[in-house]
Amino acid sequence: MKRAELERRRNSWWFEPDATTITELDPDGLPVGMAADDTRYFRAVPGLPMRQVIFGLWVVVAALSFYGARDLQSAVVHDEGLSQRAWLLSLVNGLTSASELLGPAKLRDLIDAGLAPIKQKAPALEDGGASVVEAGQAEPDPGAAPLPANVGTGTERNRILIVGASSIQFYMGAELERRLEQYQSTVTHRFGKLGTGLARPDTFDWLTHLPKLLENFKPTVVIAQFGGNDGQPLEVEGGKVLAFGTDEWKTEYARRVRKVIDLASAAKAKTIMLGMQITRLPKHSAKLKVVNEVTQKTAEAAGAIYVDTWELAADEEGNSRATIVYGGKSGQMYLGDGVHYGRLGATFVAEKLSWRLERLLPLVPKDRALARAMVMDVESVVLADTSHYLAFVPQPGDNPAERFPVLYLLHGADGAWTDFSDRAHATLQAFAGANRIIVVTPDGTPNGWYLDSSKVPGASVETYFMKELIPDVDARLPTAKRRSVIGLSMGGNGAIVLGLKYPGIFEAVSSMSGAVDLSKADKRPALIARLGPYAENKAAWEEHSAIHMVRARRQQAMALPLYLTVGSEDVWAPPNRALHAVLDELQVPHEFKESPGGHAWSHWLEVLPGHLDWQAKRLKSR
Numbered sequence: 176m177k178r179a180e181l182e183r184r185r186n187s188w189w190f191e192p193d194a195t196t197i198t199e200l201d202p203d204g205l206p207v208g209m210a211a212d213d214t215r216y217f218r219a220v221p222g223l224p225m226r227q228v229i230f231g232l233w234v235v236v237a238a239l240s241f242y243g244a245r246d247l248q249s250a251v252v253h254d255e256g257l258s259q260r261a262w263l264l265s266l267v268n269g270l271t272s273a274s275e276l277l278g279p280a281k282l283r284d285l286i287d288a289g290l291a292p293i294k295q296k297a298p299a300l301e302d303g304g305a306s307v308v309e310a311g312q313a314e315p316d317p318g319a320a321p322l323p324a325n326v327g328t329g330t331e332r333n334r335i336l337i338v339g340a341s342s343i344q345f346y347m348g349a350e351l352e353r354r355l356e357q358y359q360s361t362v363t364h365r366f367g368k369l370g371t372g373l374a375r376p377d378t379f380d381w382l383t384h385l386p387k388l389l390e391n392f393k394p395t396v397v398i399a400q401f402g403g404n405d406g407q408p409l410e411v412e413g414g415k416v417l418a419f420g421t422d423e424w425k426t427e428y429a430r431r432v433r434k435v436i437d438l439a440s441a442a443k444a445k446t447i448m449l450g451m452q453i454t455r456l457p458k459h460s461a462k463l464k465v466v467n468e469v470t471q472k473t474a475e476a477a478g479a480i481y482v483d484t485w486e487l488a489a490d491e492e493g494n495s496r497a498t499i500v501y502g503g504k505s506g507q508m509y510l511g512d513g514v515h516y517g518r519l520g521a522t523f524v525a526e527k528l529s530w531r532l533e534r535l536l537p538l539v540p541k542d543r544a545l546a547r548a549m550v551m552d553v554e555s556v557v558l559a560d561t562s563h564y565l566a567f568v569p570q571p572g573d574n575p576a577e578r579f580p581v582l583y584l585l586h587g588a589d590g591a592w593t594d595f596s597d598r599a600h601a602t603l604q605a606f607a608g609a610n611r612i613i614v615v616t617p618d619g620t621p622n623g624w625y626l627d628s629s630k631v632p633g634a635s636v637e638t639y640f641m642k643e644l645i646p647d648v649d650a651r652l653p654t655a656k657r658r659s660v661i662g663l664s665m666g667g668n669g670a671i672v673l674g675l676k677y678p679g680i681f682e683a684v685s686s687m688s689g690a691v692d693l694s695k696a697d698k699r700p701a702l703i704a705r706l707g708p709y710a711e712n713k714a715a716w717e718e719h720s721a722i723h724m725v726r727a728r729r730q731q732a733m734a735l736p737l738y739l740t741v742g743s744e745d746v747w748a749p750p751n752r753a754l755h756a757v758l759d760e761l762q763v764p765h766e767f768k769e770s771p772g773g774h775a776w777s778h779w780l781e782v783l784p785g786h787l788d789w790q791a792k793r794l795k796s797r
Contacts, residue, residue, distance in 0.1 A: 332360040333536060336392050336444070338385065339400035342452075343367030346521030351398075354529040358538035364392045372404040373431040382434050389442040396536060397439040400449035401432075402470060403514065406462030419462065425469050432473040439479075446479040447535065452488045452524070453495045455513030460495070482531055487524045488516070491775055499523050530600035531593075534565055543570045546607035546614070548596065553647050557635040558620075564644065565596055566652060567607035567614040580657040580682075580794040581613045581648060582787075585625065585666025588690070588701070592618035594663075598776055599783055610791045613652055617644050622701030624693075625662075625669025626719045631705055641677060659683040659794055661786050663779060664690050664747070671721035674735050675728040683793040685738035685786045687779050691721040692750040722754045729761050737765035738789050740782045742772030 335355055337343055344367025352365045366388055371379040381401070389397070409417045409427050417424040432448070439446040448470055451463040467485065474481040488508060490496050496508040499520050506519035516524055532538065534548040546567040553562045569579055584603075586594045595603060595616045607614045619625055623636035648654060659682045662670030667689025674684035693716045696702055697709035706715045717723040725732045737758070741751040748769065755767040766789070772778030 333358065333362070333396060333538060334392065334394045335361065335363045335396045335398060336388060336394035337363060337365040337367075337398045338381070338388065339367050339449070340371045340403050341367065341369040341515060342403060343400055344369055345515060346518055347516050347525055350521050350525035351528055354525055355532065355538070357541055358533070359541050361538060364388075364394070370404060372401045373428065373435070374405040374407050374409055377410075382431065382438070385435065385438050386442075389438060389444065394439075394442070394444045396447065397435075397442075397444045398447045398449060398532070399435055399439075400451070401435075402451040402463060402466035405466050406459065420465050425465075428466070428469050429473040432470050433477055436474065436477045436479045440477075445536075446474070446477075447532065448474040448479055448481050449528070450481065450483045450485060452484050452516075453486075455495050455497070455509055459514065480535055482528070482535070484524070484528060487527050488520065491777070496520075526601070527597065530596055533600070534593075534596060539570070540604070544608045545604045546570065548600070548604065551647070551651065553643060555639050555643055557633075557638045557643065559633045562618045562639065562644070563592055564615055564617040564648070565592060566648070567603050568652060569608050569611050569613070572611075577611070578653045578655040579611055579613045580655045580659075581615055581652075582790055582794065583658060583660040583670075584614065584616045585619055585660060585662040585669050586616065587664030587666055588624070588699075589621050590619075590663075590665075591621065592616050599780060602783065602787070606787050606791070610795065612791060612794055613648075613654060615648055619666060619669065622665075622699075624665055624702060624705065624719065625673060626705065628705035630707065634705055637673065641673065641680070645680075657682060657794060659685075659790050661685045661687065661790060662689060663687045664774065667691065668693070668719075668721050671737070672719055672724050675721075675724045675731045678731045678734065681735070683736040683738070683790055685789060686721075686740070686751075687782055687786060688741050688745050688747050688774055689721060689739065689751060689754075690747055691754045692723075693717075693720045695747075695750055722750065722757060725754070725757055725761065725763060729763065732758070732761070732763045736793055737763070738786065739765065739767045740786070741769055742774065742778045743769050744771070744773040745778070746774055 333355075337348060337352060337355075339348065342348060343365060348365050348367050352363045355361055355363050368379055371381065373381060376382065405428065406419055408419055409424055411417060411427055417427055436446045436448070450467040450470060454460050454463065464485075467483070471481040471483070486493070488496055499506060499508045501519055501523040504519055507517045508520035508523075509515060510517050530548075533540075534550050537547065537549055539547045546569050549566045549568055551564050551566055553564065555562045569577075571577070584595050586592060593616070603614050603616075606612070617640060619636055619640070620634075623634060625636050625640060627637045628634040645658070649656060658680065660670045660674065662668065662685075664687070667686030668691050670681075670684050671686055671689065671691065674681045690696060693702060693706075694709060694713075697716070702716075703709075706712050706719070709716050739751055739755060741748050745751075751767075752769070755765075758765045758767075768782075768785075770778075770782065772781065
């Protein structure tokens with residue numbers, strides 16, 4: 176035996192020195208005087224041959240890995256460090272898929288179904304709701320395992336079933352479930368399954384399993400999100416394969432989405448279809464847009480609700496966020512695969528999503544210090560359309576006859592009545608509850624500019640706001656017939672102009688980055704359409720510009736508390752400085768603040784609390 180081999184044996188776990196043949200060792204620790212091919216000095220450790228031992232260990236590890244593939248997958252996905260390694264995610268996802276295909280995962284389902292009756296504790300959430308599965312708890316099989324212990328009494332007003340693929344199974348679904356259960360008379364049940372969707376019923380057939388979930392849980396609302404795995408061909412009866420994105424594919428995918436909605440409707444449940452989010456993978460995101468388009472059209476045609484989640488993970492330019500700053504923490508928006516939300520990203524998105532669901536269902540917070548959000552419809556005669564507004568109404572207190580002043584928030588151009596709620600729902604909810612003030616966010620139409628126009632049919636937004644909306648709010652909500660208004664950009668100009676044109680209606684007016692001089696927007700098609708070209712209709716443009724109206728209605732301005740803010744980098748900073756100078760010249764009392772920021776929500780969310788406090792002091796002053 177060569178010296179190198181002896182050295183290997185000496186350092187190996189599988190060989191040991193033969194004390195009966197070794198009498199003396201050299202400085203290297205090898206027997207003195209041994210022959211080059213002598214094998215006596217190191218003998219194999221008694222027991223199984225090394226190859227058999229290694230093979231046996233491999234078999235055990237492989238078996239355990241397949242059996243516990245889902246646990247391994249969950250551990251990787253929920254570890255902030257491991258989840259950033261795309262190769263590891265691919266490995267465990269492949270292992271799980273193989274496990275489900277070969278059978279160990281199905282065996283696990285059967286065992287867990289047998290153990291389910293003794294698992295009485297509902298899934299716990301750790302670190303503010305970050306963990307999705309209680310230790311030792313298996314993913315449920317909707318057809319076999321009984322429902323978890325938190326199914327409620329069956330009498331809850333809102334029984335919400337949340338179903339979908341991996342986003343529902345992991346962080347986002349868990350955080351959304353936790354938030355929904357913070358509302359009164361609400362209980363949830365969540366079933367998510369990784370790697371599934373509506374495209375591959377051969378892997379997991381949601382259309383077969385969903386009826387079992389509906390029968391067991393008896394929901395009043397079904398929230399479903401599919402699509403992340405559906406950007407692939409569809410196989411239909413007869414083995415025909417439909418290429419992704421073709422008209423045939425869209426028709427078949429729409430049929431499957433409609434089937435989900437029909438199943439929920441048959442169970443007397445309202446259906447909310449969640450669109451898929453933007454991802455860090457451009458090609459994947461492009462496919463998701465196609466899936467979202469089909470899902471939205473199908474949902475709306477079926478009378479279901481479609482909730483667009485695309486922009487929730489996008490920045491102000493519409494690109495996917497790489498990182499997120501939320502709740503005083505910073506972190507990755509996505510896991511390492513660029514598709515699934517990380518812990519912080521999921522918390523951020525689930526909060527935004529819960530705000531939308533709160534106003535859609537509607538839901539009432541368990542915390543009675545928070546106002547409830549109510550969506551109200553108005554059949555407008557002047558707009559010849561159904562308009563909407565969102566009202567944050569304080570929950571009843573000790574005095575059932577209590578009535579509340581109203582604060583209106585006017586959105587900006589290209590915006591909507593949901594803009595403030597989408598970004599500052601919690602702020603408005605807490606403000607309304609704490610100050611006992613109703614907050615209303617009306618629909619000014621995307622480019623209505625809060626004015627009337629005879630040039631565009633249905634463009635009488637000023638009349639709608641003053642003659643239809645305000646009376647509707649006073650008639651349907653417990654108002655104290657006292658009100659004030661905050662406006663943003665287009666809404667900032669509208670708030671000032673309406674406050675001056677209708678003296679005594681508003682007790683105070685404030686503007687955030689107001690577009691206070693319409694002549695600076697004389698190239699905007701919407702304004703040209705409503706007022707005519709600026710050069711030929713200067714008087715009409717000035718009649719709807721705050722900077723000119725304060726001169727024309729100085730006496731009204733003297734009696735109207737005004738508060739103006741603007742960002743120093745805002746395109747509307749110069750007109751606001753000019754308005755401030757005009758007010759000083761006219762000796763009109765007002766407050767003006769300029770702070771760092773541009774014409775963006777990042778700035779408006781910073782200054783909004785100041786506007787709310789300023790308004791509350793005036794509305795509560797008597």
